[in-house]
Amino acid sequence: MNKFKIAAFILFVLMNIAHAERLAVLKENFTAPFLVFDKDCIYIGDKGTFSINIYSRKDFSFLKQFGKKGEGPAEFMWIHSLQVDPEVIYVSGSGKISLFSKAGKLKREIRLDPNTGNYMFLGHNIVSISYSDPEAPGDLYNKINLVGENGKKIKEIYSTRITPIWTFKEPKNDCCLITDCVEYIVYNRKLYLGNTMKGFYFIVFNENGEKVSEIDLPYEKRPIKADEKEEYINQLAYWRGEVVKKRYNFLFPEFYPAFDSFLIADDRIYVFLHNPHPMTSKEQQIVILDLQGKLLKQVAQFVPLDAAYQILDGMFYYLTDNDETQLWELHAIKIDN
Numbered sequence: 248m249n250k251f252k253i254a255a256f257i258l259f260v261l262m263n264i265a266h267a268e269r270l271a272v273l274k275e276n277f278t279a280p281f282l283v284f285d286k287d288c289i290y291i292g293d294k295g296t297f298s299i300n301i302y303s304r305k306d307f308s309f310l311k312q313f314g315k316k317g318e319g320p321a322e323f324m325w326i327h328s329l330q331v332d333p334e335v336i337y338v339s340g341s342g343k344i345s346l347f348s349k350a351g352k353l354k355r356e357i358r359l360d361p362n363t364g365n366y367m368f369l370g371h372n373i374v375s376i377s378y379s380d381p382e383a384p385g386d387l388y389n390k391i392n393l394v395g396e397n398g399k400k401i402k403e404i405y406s407t408r409i410t411p412i413w414t415f416k417e418p419k420n421d422c423c424l425i426t427d428c429v430e431y432i433v434y435n436r437k438l439y440l441g442n443t444m445k446g447f448y449f450i451v452f453n454e455n456g457e458k459v460s461e462i463d464l465p466y467e468k469r470p471i472k473a474d475e476k477e478e479y480i481n482q483l484a485y486w487r488g489e490v491v492k493k494r495y496n497f498l499f500p501e502f503y504p505a506f507d508s509f510l511i512a513d514d515r516i517y518v519f520l521h522n523p524h525p526m527t528s529k530e531q532q533i534v535i536l537d538l539q540g541k542l543l544k545q546v547a548q549f550v551p552l553d554a555a556y557q558i559l560d561g562m563f564y565y566l567t568d569n570d571e572t573q574l575w576e577l578h579a580i581k582i583d584n
Contacts, residue, residue, distance in 0.1 A: 370454030
């Protein structure tokens, strides 16, 4: 396969010039939301308020809220992610995964190693991630582990060195604003792990933590330009205040990693590329693959700066805060024909 260029002018680009439809205006307020869908409901997890709001997909009516800050049952000091199946909502918190009914009632909690996180059920076991530096000072490793429902580690299924975002030192801390993506998603009882340390690369595991396939696509590296670095610094200042520009030494790799993040839905892998102008361009490039890694097409999708987004049934949904009304709005646009 020839190298594909991760830029707006490459082959397979489909421009979504149609405007997204506003589906609903929500009365509830959020601080750091993310979206999860199933066939009946929309789940909005909020990493700022440690809560989960449930809405009907039929009419977008508010159904239920559960969760709050704390260390007790149905309380969270952090929310990493949500999983939803026909009977259970799984909430990955700090040192535990909590199982709720679809009505938001706590069923049980499984306590896990507090030095791990991002828990996802994979069959009857749980996937978790831990961080360590086993080989040399300064090296940071992601360790992907398979853990039983009793909380005990079964085995390590993957390990990779990563670049830390923050390095604490005197007189100013280092901050790396563009780092490699090492993330995983459970989909149809398989674990899909993306690792840009190895390029445009995914590895797939079954529910026993055994490797079943790999996706390794050639791509054209993009150098990071000076004006693009400035935009990433301005983006951090947008979220955390202008004072961050004085507090940190900002470090950048020579090239953008192969991708920034990914989602899986509708038997497709939606791979989000790095936006070289995050403050001035809301056009997000998304490469669409099938589950075997075949390149299907690339789209350019409008995504507001503050948006939480999800994909389902060929629709791209995003939740954004309207600056004029100060209300959160849910929008949708067709992404995959």
